[in-house]
Amino acid sequence: MPVAPPFMLTTGPVTAYPAVLNAMARPVLYDGHPAFQQFYRDVVGKVRQAMRSAALPVILQGDALLGLEAAAASLIGRRDVVLNLVSGVYGKGYGNWARRHGGEVIELEVPYDEAIDAEAVRRALLDRPDITIIAVCHHDTPSGTLNPLAEIGLLAREHGAFVIADAVSSFGGMDVHPDAAHVDVFVASAAKCLGATPGLTLIGINDRAWARIKANPDAPRVSFLSLLDWELASEPGRPFPVTPSLAEFHGLDAALDLYLAEGPEKVWQRHARTAAATRAGLAALGLRLWPKSEAIAAPSASVFRVPDGIEDKALRDTLLDRYGVLVSLGRGFTAGKVLRIGHMGPGAEPLLAVTAIAALGAALRRLGAKGDAGVAVDAALASLDGPSPAAVVHDVSREAVHAD
Numbered sequence: 120m121p122v123a124p125p126f127m128l129t130t131g132p133v134t135a136y137p138a139v140l141n142a143m144a145r146p147v148l149y150d151g152h153p154a155f156q157q158f159y160r161d162v163v164g165k166v167r168q169a170m171r172s173a174a175l176p177v178i179l180q181g182d183a184l185l186g187l188e189a190a191a192a193s194l195i196g197r198r199d200v201v202l203n204l205v206s207g208v209y210g211k212g213y214g215n216w217a218r219r220h221g222g223e224v225i226e227l228e229v230p231y232d233e234a235i236d237a238e239a240v241r242r243a244l245l246d247r248p249d250i251t252i253i254a255v256c257h258h259d260t261p262s263g264t265l266n267p268l269a270e271i272g273l274l275a276r277e278h279g280a281f282v283i284a285d286a287v288s289s290f291g292g293m294d295v296h297p298d299a300a301h302v303d304v305f306v307a308s309a310a311k312c313l314g315a316t317p318g319l320t321l322i323g324i325n326d327r328a329w330a331r332i333k334a335n336p337d338a339p340r341v342s343f344l345s346l347l348d349w350e351l352a353s354e355p356g357r358p359f360p361v362t363p364s365l366a367e368f369h370g371l372d373a374a375l376d377l378y379l380a381e382g383p384e385k386v387w388q389r390h391a392r393t394a395a396a397t398r399a400g401l402a403a404l405g406l407r408l409w410p411k412s413e414a415i416a417a418p419s420a421s422v423f424r425v426p427d428g429i430e431d432k433a434l435r436d437t438l439l440d441r442y443g444v445l446v447s448l449g450r451g452f453t454a455g456k457v458l459r460i461g462h463m464g465p466g467a468e469p470l471l472a473v474t475a476i477a478a479l480g481a482a483l484r485r486l487g488a489k490g491d492a493g494v495a496v497d498a499a500l501a502s503l504d505g506p507s508p509a510a511v512v513h514d515v516s517r518e519a520v521h522a523d
């Protein structure tokens with residue numbers, strides 16, 4: 120049996136909470152039986168509570184890429200003009216689905232260490248009044264950067280456009296919710312900040328998005344990419360579209376119980392404090408964050424540039440083999456340039472910042488780089504000693520985006 124490393128500080132998948140793993144061993148329920156139907160309605164209700172949404176969310180059985188593709192297939196039609204906002208690898212990738220399902224796709228792209236500027240979105244909407252849909256990735260994980268989702272959502276609402284947001288690696292780790300951010304289709308994951316296992320996508324869909332999807336002649340039905348198939352799945356007595364992934368649902372149920380019982384604000388604080396302590400340690404080691412300013416760095420991942428003269432994989436392997444700390448490599452454009460320390464779910468535990476920084480300082484020394492592990496550990500600890508940072512809010516102000 121493969122053994123997980125002692126400290127899995129990855130950016131997804133992440134270590135699942137023990138209570139999640141225990142719940143996955145609960146008995147399989149028959150989907151036609153009322154016990155399952157009640158259980159399923161309860162889980163959907165808990166997702167709604169966590170998402171703070173007025174409408175019932177949908178849970179798709181597949182990891183988050185399924186939900187993102189299904190959102191494109193269901194909401195975007197041939198008559199749509201899509202504004203795809205690109206500040207990183209996932210944002211860029213969304214353009215492929217938008218082009219497959221949409222009429223025209225306009226891209227607004229910034230360097231992958233920066234955030235989308237809401238003012239530029241406003242100008243793009245003025246330029247093209249025929250834009251009907253905006254696609255945006257909230258936290259583009261390969262860069263560790265946050266986009267000003269609520270500002271973009273508000274602009275879209277004023278314009279009359281719909282927003283599809285990828286909140287896969289931010290939801291559950293900070294204050295981001297579909298209704299508050301004016302997001303119409305909000306895609307989240309069980310396997311990142313919620314600390315469940317991979318396999319389920321959580322999608323918040325508001326009433327206006329449902330109406331739009333139903334009116335979209337190109338929206339699929341009887342398909343794994345269909346959202347319509349799931350609209351009524353949580354109503355009593357409705358047959359389930361496919362055989363439910365029971366173990367995953369049980370795990371998600373436990374993850375939601377943990378999230379709601381700990382208190383979302385406390386969970387976000389845990390993410391924010393871990394990130395702040397990690398960044399204090401990184402700075403003390405002389406390492407630079409990949410995001411151009413700390414103000415746009417997400418609380419769920421610290422992405423830093425690998426110092427010159429050191430290979431990313433050598434540093435990753437030293438961290439793992441010598442110290443049992445597993446971090447993520449870069450991805451796409453950031454591959455080879457960065458390493459990523461995840462602060463998600465059980466990994467968002469403040470003292471784990473100290474673990475990561477101690478291991479990183481030691482690994483860098485081993486590879487011949489400068490940097491004093493002791494000083495860096497002290498810096499991380501000092502950050503933990505200080506007042507708790509306010510939980511990071513869902514919005515990134517324009518000033519912050521331009522700050523350096």
Ligand SMILES: *Cc1c(COP(=O)(O)O)cnc(C)c1O
Nearest residue numbers: 131182183184209258260287288
């Ligand atoms: C992880 C991630 C995804 C994909 O999620 P999977 O569960 O790997 O399919 C999509 N978007 C972002 C921003 C992510 O971090």
